Amino acid sequence: MDETGKMKKIIVCFKITDDFDEVQPKEWKGLASGVRPEIDYVRRVIGCFDEAALENGLLLKQILQENGQDVQLVALTLNPGYSESIIKRVIAVGYDRIVCLEGKDNYDFAPQKTAQILSGFIKQEECVSYVITGKQCAPGNSGMVPFYLSEYLRRPLISDVVEFVNFKDRICVVEEYVDRFVTKEMLSFGIFSMGNTKKSFLRIPTLREKMRYRTFEPECRGVELPNEDTGMRFFAVHQERKIQFIEDGQFTEFCTELVRQEK
Amino acid sequence: MKILQIQASEKVNRENIKKQDLVTEKVMRPLLNTIHKDSIDVITIGEWGQSAAIHLSAELGIPCLSGIDELRLTGNEVMVSYDAYQANVKIERGVTWPVILVVKPEAEDALLHLDICEVEEYRIYTEPCRDTDVFTEKKEEVSGDFEQDTIIVIGHGVGSKANAQEICAFAKKYGFGLGATRPVVTDGWVTSRHLLGISGSVIAPKVCIVLGASGSQAFMAGIGKSEIIFSVNTDGDAMIFEKSDYGLVMDCMQFVRGLDAEWRESSDE
Numbered sequence: 001m002d003e004t005g006k007m008k009k010i011i012v013c014f015k016i017t018d019d020f021d022e023v024q025p026k027e028w029k030g031l032a033s034g035v036r037p038e039i040d041y042v043r044r045v046i047g048c049f050d051e052a053a054l055e056n057g058l059l060l061k062q063i064l065q066e067n068g069q070d071v072q073l074v075a076l077t078l079n080p081g082y083s084e085s086i087i088k089r090v091i092a093v094g095y096d097r098i099v100c101l102e103g104k105d106n107y108d109f110a111p112q113k114t115a116q117i118l119s120g121f122i123k124q125e126e127c128v129s130y131v132i133t134g135k136q137c138a139p140g141n142s143g144m145v146p147f148y149l150s151e152y153l154r155r156p157l158i159s160d161v162v163e164f165v166n167f168k169d170r171i172c173v174v175e176e177y178v179d180r181f182v183t184k185e186m187l188s189f190g191i192f193s194m195g196n197t198k199k200s201f202l203r204i205p206t207l208r209e210k211m212r213y214r215t216f217e218p219e220c221r222g223v224e225l226p227n228e229d230t231g232m233r234f235f236a237v238h239q240e241r242k243i244q245f246i247e248d249g250q251f252t253e254f255c256t257e258l259v260r261q262e263k
Numbered sequence: 264m265k266i267l268q269i270q271a272s273e274k275v276n277r278e279n280i281k282k283q284d285l286v287t288e289k290v291m292r293p294l295l296n297t298i299h300k301d302s303i304d305v306i307t308i309g310e311w312g313q314s315a316a317i318h319l320s321a322e323l324g325i326p327c328l329s330g331i332d333e334l335r336l337t338g339n340e341v342m343v344s345y346d347a348y349q350a351n352v353k354i355e356r357g358v359t360w361p362v363i364l365v366v367k368p369e370a371e372d373a374l375l376h377l378d379i380c381e382v383e384e385y386r387i388y389t390e391p392c393r394d395t396d397v398f399t400e401k402k403e404e405v406s407g408d409f410e411q412d413t414i415i416v417i418g419h420g421v422g423s424k425a426n427a428q429e430i431c432a433f434a435k436k437y438g439f440g441l442g443a444t445r446p447v448v449t450d451g452w453v454t455s456r457h458l459l460g461i462s463g464s465v466i467a468p469k470v471c472i473v474l475g476a477s478g479s480q481a482f483m484a485g486i487g488k489s490e491i492i493f494s495v496n497t498d499g500d501a502m503i504f505e506k507s508d509y510g511l512v513m514d515c516m517q518f519v520r521g522l523d524a525e526w527r528e529s530s531d532e
Contacts (some may be wrong), residue, residue: 139347142328143326182399
């Protein structure tokens with residue numbers, strides 16, 4: 001990790017997920033028959049907070065370069081699935097590298113495991129100065145990954161970040177509280193979780209930028225769980241898991257699905 | 264089964280301390296000592312303490328679940344439920360223990376009424392741990408956003424920032440509260456204080472007037488507890504109408520201006 005003012009590496013963690021707002025209500029009710037919702041027709045999107053993280057990663061790189069810093073910007077994602085256009089868009093707008101970690105398991109509802117995997121990669125990288133994530137992402141929306149990242153990387157977390165600013169030649173982060181915004185000077189290595197940011201949408205690349213990367217392939221790596229014993233036991237469900245729906249404001253139990261997960 | 268319920272002192276609530284500020288050695292060490300000393304099966308903490316919960320989870324090596332909005336004890340089983348897939352689905356599951364649960368306020372209160380298990384309370388006293396702030400800027404004072412009986416919610420369908428501002432003025436004029444959907448906030452039409460939904464505020468007013476919102480589940484999670492939902496949208500097939508008590512298919516600005524004109528007339532009389 002860089003703490004000497006040499007090249008700074010910014011790693012932005014983002015998730016590509018299905019756009020659940022596009023799923024027809026009847027598809028969710030299909031779970032009543034024990035059938036998974038048919039959602040192949042919905043588009044793949046970057047989580048809204050993660051999109052803000054990607055855009056603000058670019059803005060932070062800009063600020064650091066204006067201050068004469070050498071910066072490498074890395075986008076990191078886990079199990080992106082079929083999302084070639086999104087990957088190419090991210091590289092076309094100015095990211096130096098994109099790393100896709102591929103695992104066989106589904107980590108949608110496993111924030112601890114997700115953070116373990118991401119931190120495992122981050123620890124292997126040199127000169128990492130900042131890690132930026134979105135506040136939360138579907139389908140779990142737990143918001144726990146940034147906090148677990150902080151635990152595993154043993155670095156402080158600043159959550160609900162609104163923007164990065166250059167204030168009197170100091171790189172600062174603006175944090176949102178309930179009733180105020182607080183501007184703080186950035187730490188040498190910090191984790192920043194983006195909340196309701198001022199710049200929320202990832203910029204759109206020009207046609208020329210897109211053409212430059214039309215044959216681009218991201219770095220793909222298998223998921224490697226760290227060897228160290230973190231002492232974490234992942235959630236084991238050994239009882240029936242019921243999936244219920246909200247219908248007209250009332251809970252209605254349609255079905256019971258047995259789920260087994262391994263520790 | 265032993266349940267440890269961690270409660271925040273008034274000082275935490277009063278000083279608007281950020282979640283991660285609770286993870287200081289001063290706060291965590293006595294708490295960890297207590298947990299190690301007595302064998303606790305389930306630890307519960309409110310949403311304000313999510314970071315502390317995750318720190319405990321990492322330190323103790325036990326799993327943590329967040330966003331619990333219902334918690335039931337049935338015999339030796341702990342059943343929890345929480346939203347998933349942007350509030351389209353609610354999952355209910357049994358949990359093994361030991362476990363740490365980050366619970367929403369409604370589930371937090373429920374624990375105090377259970378008499379089939381021991382509930383210990385441990386109050387966290389903490390101070391803000393950061394003293395390196397460069398400067399602080401107060402947000403704009405918008406009094407009583409969600410405290411009124413009637414809340415007006417602005418959706419992206421109102422069309423523009425100018426229209427949104429006009430609705431803000433209308434709400435202020437008649438003393439209504441004001442909320443907004445995510446697209447309205449991210450486009451900068453109103454501040455993020457007004458955000459409603461799973462990543463914003465959850466409200467339960469008497470009347471909720473929704474203007475120009477499509478009715479996505481993530482948004483509905485924020486207003487679903489309203490007594491009456493009245494929606495206005497130009498799209499008669501909008502999902503919002505399936506979840507509203509009353510609906511009007513018309514232009515939102517026409518509705519607002521018409522209502523304003525009518526109320527002005529009746530007050531002149």
